[in-house]
Amino acid sequence: MPGPGGRSVYPKTPRRLKQIEAKRSAILDAALGLFSCNGLHGTTVEQIAEQAAVSKTNLFYYFASKEEVYVDVLRRLLDQWLAPLRALERDSDPVKGIADYIRRKVEFSRSHPEASRLFCLEIVQGAPLLRRELETSLKELVDAKAAMIREWVAQGRLAPVDPHHLIFSIWATTQHYADFAVQIDALLDTGLDDDRFAEEAVRNIQRIILDGVRIRPPA
Template sequence: MPKTPSLAAAGTAAKRPRPATAPAAAKPARKTTRTPAPQAAPAPRSTSAATVRRRARQIEDKRAAILGAALGLFSRFGLHGTSVDQVAARADVSKSNLLYYFANKEELYVSVLRNLLAVWLEPLRGFSAEQDPRAAIGDYIRRKLAVSRDSPDASRLFCLEMVQGAPLLRDELGRELRDLVERKSEVIRAWVADGRLAPVEPHHLIFALWATTQHYADFGVQVQALTGRTLDDPEFFEAAVQNVQRIVLDGIARAPGATAD
């Protein structure tokens, strides 16, 4: 009779070991990218006073170059004979750069006129009743002839504007120029009333001073053609000053013992 396997044997058979399996491969660790903390934006650098002054000077220099170029062209060709492109080329700036400073040709032209009016009127501002009239008027003649020598283009442009009826300068003439002339006319009247000048109507005296001193600029070509010289010649300039002073001052000098009318 065959032997029945014992329970122990059966248990042993049942517990046969399973084939070993390779351990599961370890998952690679996930790399974490650390986002750096945002850095605060650098504080804006404060603009130094020197930088501000330098920029302001550069702007003024650019404006002066444009105004100077425009003056030279306007005095020769007038408003309508001058183009913005010509002014830009002469000032060595781009047209767009010029139009940044002056919106259009008319605005540029008026700015030039205002500048030259300020220069032209400056010598007259010094008149005061406390001055000796001969010294004040003599100095005015010298300063006005210096303007004709140093800024002939300005004088010619002003003359050209007047000949055309002052279409763009009329308002300035009606305000600043008129007010200044009226104030200085009162000074001249005071000199006459004090017996320090011969009776003279102030407006006509001022007109005579303007006409005489500006002739050397407005008609500079004629002066040079007739004399062969200009105010740039120091000797000729001094001769012009002394002769105009003598003609004017001797004409308005108070005669000894004369009384005001």
Template sequence: MTTSPADKPPARRRRKDGEARREAILDAGLEVFSGLGLHGASVDRLAERAGLSKANLLYYFPSKEELYVAVLRRVLDVWLDPLQDLDADSEPGHAIRAYIRTKLALSRDAPQASRLFCLEIVQGAPLLRAELEGPLRNLVESKAAILRGWIAEGRIGPHDPHHLIFSMWAITQHYADFAVQVDAITGRGLDDPDFFERIVASTQALILAGLGLR
């Protein structure tokens, strides 16, 4: 029995199905790689976690390494997106407070992403070096220029822009990368709304005070 063209799914539906499978594979990759790393993960395990056959997974990502890099690129996009909102016309205090809150919310809502990125960096970023030296550096340099402008205008106290950005990354991502340590010491985590708000307020106050802002 032949299938008529009308019985076949439209191209748009096929694209949506393909995009859904790709996202499922990326989600599975994040979960597996963040726990086992690149070398500890197997294609079979990745396919099982994605709910697909090994052949189907390899159709979308021909190798484990390609999937790993795709997962890392998606992680990098998510973690750097809030920095895009920092623009020269923003009020510095408001912009920095908003950035710190957003970064801590990401540590709360996407801890696996932070841990995987941290794992790659600690290993020397062998598969992500080009991304770090290209898009990441360009973005940070553009935001450092904004910070220098605020300093020159007297809107924030003098501070090395790179170290300011690094400091905000280090503090906010600590609560994802070292969540077990935080819980062991305080008995609480970012999923506790009151604890989350206290961390946001404390971090904002710490950074703003260093910049001479209220």
């Protein structure tokens, strides 16, 4: 029995819910690649449906509009993008914890380059559809981690550093390898798909960042 918008109002069994989630995920995966290349306005519903191997009508069973697909893609990638920061824990050794965070961020840029580029594109455009998420989930997490870093500094476990500028610096350096991959390839004829270069990037970023926050013995 169809409900408003043509969607079924029959109770959904666990198996059916799993099927729905799998189909929604496939649509979001297809949309991510298109949005990261063409943006929201340069991507059509027909392109998303074709890429996801569903009909346009079927796509609208799972999503009310192209804009809803776009926002769900952004929410999912924001959750993935924040996962490395969530893993930075208070009881970590500060230097090791930050080094591990840098590695996880580079690995994210390596394994999710399209997600990183789409997130960058949304931010550059003023985040019209992601602003609320930035002001809530992102801000809450960053504020919590900034407070943790301030504690490390107060405890003498890190050199004095502004936590937000530290986090911004890590974001800028690690995401560069995904967002500006074409530029890196033009300059060096390589990129994060090369294991050696990826490890070299991690170690150099770690050295640059950690040398600025590591406690040094008095001269």
